[in-house]
Structure formats: C-alpha cells, structure tokens
Amino acid sequence: MKKRYYIVMLRILAPVLAIVLSALISSAVILAIGKSPLQVFYTIFKFSLSRLDSIAIILYNATPLIFSGLAVSIGFRMGLFNIGVEGQYLIGAFFAALAGFAIKGLPVFVHLPLVILCGALGGMLWSFIPIYLKVKRGVHEVISTIMLNYISYSLIHYLIADVFLDRSQKLVEGLGGILTRTPKLPPSALMPKLHVFLGLFGIQLPRHVYLNWFFPLGLLMAYLIYYLLMHTPFGFEIRSVGQNPEAARTAGIKPERVYMAGFLLSGAVAGLVGLSDLLSYFGYMDLDFPRNYGFDGIAVALIGQNNPLGIVLSAILFGFLKRGAEGIQTQLNVPMDTIVILQAVMIMSIVVITKVMNDYIKRLERKESVICSSQNSSLPA
Numbered sequence: 590m591k592k593r594y595y596i597v598m599l600r601i602l603a604p605v606l607a608i609v610l611s612a613l614i615s616s617a618v619i620l621a622i623g624k625s626p627l628q629v630f631y632t633i634f635k636f637s638l639s640r641l642d643s644i645a646i647i648l649y650n651a652t653p654l655i656f657s658g659l660a661v662s663i664g665f666r667m668g669l670f671n672i673g674v675e676g677q678y679l680i681g682a683f684f685a686a687l688a689g690f691a692i693k694g695l696p697v698f699v700h701l702p703l704v705i706l707c708g709a710l711g712g713m714l715w716s717f718i719p720i721y722l723k724v725k726r727g728v729h730e731v732i733s734t735i736m737l738n739y740i741s742y743s744l745i746h747y748l749i750a751d752v753f754l755d756r757s758q759k760l761v762e763g764l765g766g767i768l769t770r771t772p773k774l775p776p777s778a779l780m781p782k783l784h785v786f787l788g789l790f791g792i793q794l795p796r797h798v799y800l801n802w803f804f805p806l807g808l809l810m811a812y813l814i815y816y817l818l819m820h821t822p823f824g825f826e827i828r829s830v831g832q833n834p835e836a837a838r839t840a841g842i843k844p845e846r847v848y849m850a851g852f853l854l855s856g857a858v859a860g861l862v863g864l865s866d867l868l869s870y871f872g873y874m875d876l877d878f879p880r881n882y883g884f885d886g887i888a889v890a891l892i893g894q895n896n897p898l899g900i901v902l903s904a905i906l907f908g909f910l911k912r913g914a915e916g917i918q919t920q921l922n923v924p925m926d927t928i929v930i931l932q933a934v935m936i937m938s939i940v941v942i943t944k945v946m947n948d949y950i951k952r953l954e955r956k957e958s959v960i961c962s963s964q965n966s967s968l969p970a
Contacts, residue, residue, distance in 0.1 A: 596950050603946045604892050604899070607938035608906075614938075615931040622923070629917055629927070636916025637909050641792060645783075645800040650908030651901075652800075652865045653678075653879075655807035657886025658893055658900035659814055660712075660859035664730075665895045666818060667851045668831040673719055673734025674859040675883025676741030677712040681860025682867050683745055684711030686771050686874040687753070689778035700777040705864060712860020713853050715741065720852035724845045730852075738883070749876060770875035780868040803865040807904075810858065811897035818897075827851050859883070888936045894943070907932065 616626035637643055657674055664671030671677075685708035692700065719733035750769050758767040780801045784794050794800065818824035826847045829837040834844040862882050867874060889907060893899030914928035 596953065599946050599950055600894060603943045604894065604903075604939055607892070607935055607942050610938045610942070611931055611935035614934045615927065618930050619923070619927060622927075624921060624923055629921060629923055632917050632920055633910075633913030636920065637912045642795050642798050643912060645794050645798045647905065647908040647912045648804050649798065649800045649865070650911045651904040652804045652807050653862045653882045654885055654889050654904035654907050655804075655811060655901055656858055656862045657882045658889030658904055659807075659810060659897060660855045660862065661883075661886045661890040662893070662895040662897070662900060663814065663827070663851055663855040663858065665890060666827050666831045667848060668834065669723075669848065669852060670731050671716070671734060671852065671855050671859070672731055672887070673716065673737050673883070674855075674862065674886050675881070676734070676738040677715045677856050677859035678862035678883055679741050679745050679878070679880075680715040681708040681710075681712035682863035682874055682878065683748060684708055684860070685864055685867060686774065689774035689868075690772040690873075693775065695777055697777040700775075701780065701868075704774075704778045704868065705861065708864050708867075709857040709860040712862075713857040716852055716856020716859065720849055724849055745874075745878075746876060749874060755873070768875060770873045773873045774868070778868065779872060780865070782869065799870045801865060801869040803861075803869070806861075808901065810861075811901050814858075815897040823847075823850070862886070888932065891936060891943075892939050 612630070619626045619629050637647060657678065660674045660677070661671055685704045688704045688707035689700075692703070695703070715737065718737060719728070719730050722728035722733050723730050749771055753771050754767075755770055755772040756767070757772070758770075780803055782794075782799060782801045783804070784796075784798075784800075787794060816824075818827060826837070826842050829840070829842055830844045830847045837847075838844055863878065866879050871878070885907065889900055889903045892906070893901070893903035910928050910932060914925040917923040917927065918925050
C-alpha cells in the first residue's frame with residue numbers, strides 16, 4: 590500500500606517539477622531581454638490574483654481549455670492522437686451558431702440546450718471522418734485530422750463570408766463596410782453569466798467579465814469523463830485498448846468499435862470548446878473567432894497527465910498565464926511571447942520528466958512483482 594502511495598506521489602510530482610524547471614529556463618530568457626525574473630513573476634501573480642474580477646477572467650480563459658483538454662485526453666487514453674480538435678470545435682461552434690440564429694421563437698430552456706447539443710453534434714460529425722478512415726481504411730488519424738483542420742478553416746470562411754453572411758448590418762462607422770459574421774444570436778440562445786449566482790454569495794463582478802455557466806459545465810464534464818473512464822465497462826475498454834489493443838482483442842474487446850465510439854465522444858466534447866466565447870462574449874461567429882484552443886488542449890492534456898482533475902488544474906494554469914501575460918505587457922513592457930516560451934518549455938519539460946518518471950515507476954512495479962512472485966513460490970504447498 591505504501592508503495593502505491595509512493596507511485597501516486599511520483600506521478601503528481603512530475604508536472605510540479607516541469608513547472609519549476611520551465612520557470613528556471615524562462616528566467617534565463619527574461620534575463621536575456623534585460624528584465625528581472627523576480628519582478629516579472631511577481632507582476633504575473635499580483636496582476637492575476639490580486640482582484641476577484643481578474644480571477645474570474647482566469648476561469649473564463651480556462652473554460653474552453655478544459656473542454657479541449659478533455660477531448661484530447663479521450664483520444665490519448667485509447668492510444669489515438671486527436672489533433673483535429675481545432676477543426677472540430679470550429680465546426681461545432683458554427684453548428685451552434687446556425688441553430689442559434691436560424692431557429693426562432695423557442696423559450697430559453699429549450700433553445701439554449703438545443704444550441705449546445707448542435708455544437709456537440711457538429712464536433713462529432715467532423716470527428717467521424719478521420720476515425721472512419723482509420724477503422725475502415727487504415728489511414729493514420731494524425732494525418733487525417735491535421736488535413737481536416739485546414740479544410741474546416743476554409744469551409745468556415747466560406748460559410749460565414751458567403752452563405753450565412755449577415756447582410757442586414759448597418760455600415761460600420763469608420764470602416765465603410767459590414768463585419769464578416771453570421772447574424773447575431775437571440776437572447777434565448779445565449780449562456781447567462783455567473784454574476785447573479787455569485788452575487789448571492791456577496792461576490793460582485795463587473796460587466797466586462799464574461800465568466801459564465803460553461804465553467805461549472807466544464808467541471809461537470811470532467812467529473813463525468815472521469816466516472817466514465819474509471820467506473821464503467823466502456824471506460825475499462827478504452828483503457829484496455831489504449832494500453833494494449835491486441836491483448837484487449839484477445840480478451841474479447843473489439844478495438845475498432847472502441848476507437849469509433851471513443852473518437853466520436855472526443856469530437857462531441859471538442860464541439861463544446863468554442864461555445865463559451867460564442868454564447869457569452871461574441872453572440873455571433875465571425876472570421877476572427879478565437880483559434881488555437883485545439884492545439885492548446887494538447888498541451889493542457891499532457892500537463893494534466895490525461896487525468897480529468899489534472900486537466901482542470903492545467904487549464905486554470907494556462908488561463909493564469911494568459912492573464913499574467915497581459916499584466917507584464919502593460920506594466921513592464923515585456924513581450925507576451927515570454928509567456929508563450931514559458932508554456933512551450935513547460936510542455937517539453939512535462940514530456941521529458943513524465944517519460945523519466947514512468948520508466949522509474951515501471952522499474953519499481955517490476956521489482957515489486959518479482960518480490961511478490963518469489964514470496965509466493967517460497968510458501969509451502
């Protein structure tokens with residue numbers, strides 16, 4: 590039992606060491622541009638954590654990354670690389686926007702859930718293409734998902750700029766044209782902010798903070814995926830196929846069926862990534878809709894060790910870094926690219942340290958199994 594707790598502590602220690610190592614390396618980068626690392630890190634913490642509205646912005650920044658990290662982690666658990674979360678969430682956001690502005694006259698308790706389900710459906714449909722190609726034709730999912738990302742960019746551009754362009758807009762003052770966007774979503778399709786709920790506890794957030802109910806929904810999603818993976822037969826199949834698909838096949842599990850169902854689930858979760866921005870901040874989808882959540886989700890899943898709780902904490906860490914980047918840029922004139930370097934070093938550190946830790950843990954487990962075997966063989970018959 591003590592050995593098991595020791596192994597758990599080693600797994601927890603890996604991301605902590607990666608964060609410390611990345612901070613040390615980033616300090617060297619900060620020194621190279623003539624700034625004080627202590628001052629930069631102090632400003633990051635002070636700017637990010639000194640006010641409630643700043644903390645709320647961190648949680649808002651973390652919300653799409655929670656969904657993105659969870660979507661990526663489901664693929665990782667099966668031994669698959671869903672690099673297509675980027676395209677899946679854009680398609681999902683468009684499906685949600687379409688259901689928002691095209692369907693009218695519904696009450697909010699019907700319209701809003703319908704919009705969210707359409708977002709999940711869009712991500713699921715876009716994920717069906719690469720997993721079908723893999724299961725039926727043996728096409729590697731990394732290649733197909735990367736290519737589909739580029740296709741989704743062009744498809745979304747065409748749909749927004751041509752087919753569903755809101756031509757009823759008035760001329761934008763000073764620009765002499767209209768915004769390239771879809772029609773605005775009605776109030777019945779928008780996600781409420783958390784302001785009223787938090788106000789019940791005496792927490793007053795300003796109007797410019799867009800923390801909304803997608804954050805608690807992301808926490809709920811993390812719990813549901815944890816329960817699915819650890820306490821259901823399908824979750825057991827996912828973990829078994831991810832560890833050894835041929836052994837799973839021998840045990841009566843069909844890897845192709847698990848791949849198909851698991852990847853579609855990953856796509857459905859990916860379809861929810863952009864909805865916090867769409868249904869709370871923008872209220873429409875345009876050509877400047879936020880990008881790169883899908884790729885950031887890969888980093889979030891890696892740092893979170895593909896554990897739903899770890900992914901939530903990792904997403905909050907990335908939200909904290911994004912908020913801190915704004916602080917050091919405005920107050921210290923430090924480029925925001927410094928935070929990008931910190932994130933990149935953190936990802937490389939977690940990959941290397943996790944590999945070293947996992948190899949060490951495997952050696953401990955093999956040693957323990959040898960000791961148990963020798964003890965069992967020494968027992969009298």
